[in-house]
Amino acid sequence: MSVVGVLALQGDVHEHLVALAEADVLARPIRRPEELAEVDGVVLPGGESTAISRLLATFDLLEPLRARIKEGMPTYGSCAGMILLADRVLDGRADQHQLGGLDIVVRRNAFGRQVDSFEADLDFTDVGEVHAVFIRAPWVENVGEGVEVLARVPESAEAGAAAGRIVAVRQGHVLATSFHPELTGDGRVHRHFVDMVRAAG
Numbered sequence: 001m002s003v004v005g006v007l008a009l010q011g012d013v014h015e016h017l018v019a020l021a022e023a024d025v026l027a028r029p030i031r032r033p034e035e036l037a038e039v040d041g042v043v044l045p046g047g048e049s050t051a052i053s054r055l056l057a058t059f060d061l062l063e064p065l066r067a068r069i070k071e072g073m074p075t076y077g078s079c080a081g082m083i084l085l086a087d088r089v090l091d092g093r094a095d096q097h098q099l100g101g102l103d104i105v106v107r108r109n110a111f112g113r114q115v116d117s118f119e120a121d122l123d124f125t126d127v128g129e130v131h132a133v134f135i136r137a138p139w140v141e142n143v144g145e146g147v148e149v150l151a152r153v154p155e156s157a158e159a160g161a162a163a164g165r166i167v168a169v170r171q172g173h174v175l176a177t178s179f180h181p182e183l184t185g186d187g188r189v190h191r192h193f194v195d196m197v198r199a200a201g
């Protein structure tokens with residue numbers, strides 16, 4: 001059975017562990033480099049990217065995680081996790097560390113400037129229609145050539161300036177969403193990621 005870790009330094013770790021267990025993998029929290037070495041894939045949860053980035057350095061996980069992502073370990077980041085995976089961040093803190101791996105530019109707290117939380121039904125490539133919950137979420141401003149856009153915010157009165165913004169992407173073994181499928185009880189995005197883990201294994 002595949003083993004998938006959830007980076008457990010800060011954020012909604014438990015919800016991701018539950019969603020992964022329901023997708024029939026062994027799900028484990030990760031706080032140490034030795035634990036990272038044992039997993040086939042990793043999830044970076046939602047939370048606060050500046051706090052997680054600081055803790056990654058404190059727990060000596062920054063370089064090991066960068067290295068595994070570079071080597072091709074399947075990785076999924078939701079919200080703060082997407083920010084950590086982005087090669088460039090707008091409105092980030094100057095001392096914020098990036099794991100990188102995704103050739104995208106994200107704008108941190110992009111939705112948060114209009115409303116703290118926002119929900120929408122999205123058409124998610126390879127998954128279907130998904131009810132997306134955004135909490136002080138980033139959006140993707142730009143994607144590089146190798147990045148596949150999987151979902152955008154649909155046009156609606158509530159969406160305002162967020163309409164058309166990119167909120168789910170994939171680049172090879174790296175998947176990221178601005179929103180939180182772990183909070184809605186819909187396991188399809190996690191199952192999609194688990195399929196990526198199995199295909200790589």
Ligand code: GLN
Nearest residue numbers: 046047048049079080136
């Ligand atoms: N605003 C948070 C950040 O900058 C992300 C919010 C979230 O993960 N729900 O990291």
